Amino acid sequence: MNRNIVAVALAVVLGASAWYYFGGAGSDRRQAPDGVRAGVARAVPVVAARPAFKDFPLQVEALGTVRAKESVDITSKVADRVAAIHFEEGKQVKRGDVLVELDNQEARADLAAAEAAERDSRSQYKRSQELFQTRALSEAQLDQLEATMLANQARVAAARSRLNDRIITAPFNGRVGLRNVSLGGLVSPGAVITTLDDLSVVKLDFAVPELFLAKLEPGLTIEAQSSAYPDMTFKGRVDSVDTRVDPTTRAVVVRALIDNRNNRLRPGMFMTLKLERSAGKALMLPESAIVPEDTKQFVFVVADGRAHKREVTLGRRRPGEVEILEGVTETDFVVIDGTLSLHDGTAVAVRDGEPGAQAVS
Structure with missing residues (x-):
């Protein structure tokens, strides 16, 4: 009996399903226009907008290194002992100030000997000119005496130059660094005695992608910050742009100048900066519209x-x-939401309708 009840129930379910499909709602589906139904199924809902021209100032963030306006290692051209030190570490000096004197006794003796020989040869040349006028001296002898005098004058100049090499002076106004020599110490050629930096103005060198190369020019303003002075902003201007682009990084080095009369900035410091240019118009779209x-x-x-x-x-x-930059204009409708469901030629249903789609603002 249970089997009969199950069979009757199954027959009822099958009959109801057949009626629904062939005589009920299923018949309504078959009567709907195929074209309308297919079109609704294929249309993908999206949001579209027009690109818009907006103010877009040139703003570049970069990392830079501080360099002195002028910087040099003070060294000696000759090997000798330090006879006198005339500077204090960290002090300001002027161009031409004597920083260090080396032992010059031997150089002074050489100069004195050269000057004596030069005086003697000059005296002989003057007497020979009088003898040449009386024909007591040939022209060849006169020329030889003149050549000797000129050679001795050159030896005097060389001896004086060697003496000057033992007096080391500041090549420009600046601040000296740490002293690396002591009184009586032996200095070798090329050994660094101290450093000299002009810090009245500092250079800030930083790299900028080549994309901005056409917009870079002297005079653009920068704002830089250093971790040493977190609450301070240092303002400067672009002074020059390098003539070469690095083939590895595709970046160009830009140099800006910053007034440093307060001596807060030092060569080698690391700074973050922003470079800005006056506003210009750019055709903009939301990033969501881009399909890479x-x-x-x-x-x-x-x-x-x-x-x-x-x-x-x-x-x-x-x-x-x-x-x-290229590809669309401000008159195009561009999908800004729903791109993941699209391919070329997909039917779309624009939210609020195409005429109501709003431009990016």
């Missing part, structure tokens, strides 16, 4: 109810937006 494929960038442009894939060239970026 390999090394190329695409967007979907809505036309005639379908999404058409189009390659674009991107420029600068800022949070949430990207500059469009």
Whole structure:
């Protein structure tokens, strides 16, 4: 009996299903226009907007290194002992100030000997001119005496130069660094005695991507900060742009000058900076509209109810937006939401309708 009840129940379920499909709602589906139903199923809901021109100032963030306006290692050209030290560490000096004197006794003796020989040869040359006038001396003898006098004059100049090499002076105004020699110590050629830096103005060198090369020019303002002075902002201006782009990093080195009369900045310091240029107009789209494929960038442009894939060239970026250099214009409708469900030619249903789609603001 239980089997009969189950069989009857199964027959009832099958009959109801057949009625629903063939005589009920199923018949309504068959009567709906195929074209309308298919079109609704294929349309992908998206949000579209027009690109818009916006103010977009040139703003570059970079890392830079501080360098002195002028910087040099003070060294000696000759090997000798230190006879006198005339500077104090960390003090300001002027161009021409004597910093160090080396032992010059031997150089002075050589100079005295050269000057004596020069005086003697000059006296002989003057007497020989009188003898030449009376024909008591040949022209060849006169020329030889003149050559001897000139050679002795050259020896005097050389001896004086060797003496001057033992007096080391400041080549420009600046601040001397730490002293690396002591009185009586032997100095070798090339050994660093101290350093000299002109810190009245410092250079800040930083690298900028080549994308901004056409917009870089002397006079642009920068604002820099250092971890040594977290609450201070140092302002400066671009002084020059390097003539070469690094083939590895594709960046160009830019040099800015910062007034440093307070001597807060020192060579070698690390700084973060922002470079800004006056505002310009740029055609902008939300970043969500960009579809990257390999090394190329695409967007979907809505036309005639379908999404058409189009390659674009991107420029600068800022949070949430990207500059469009080529590929679309401000009259195009671009899909900004729903791109993951699209391919070229997909039918789309634009939210609020195409005429109501709003431009990016």
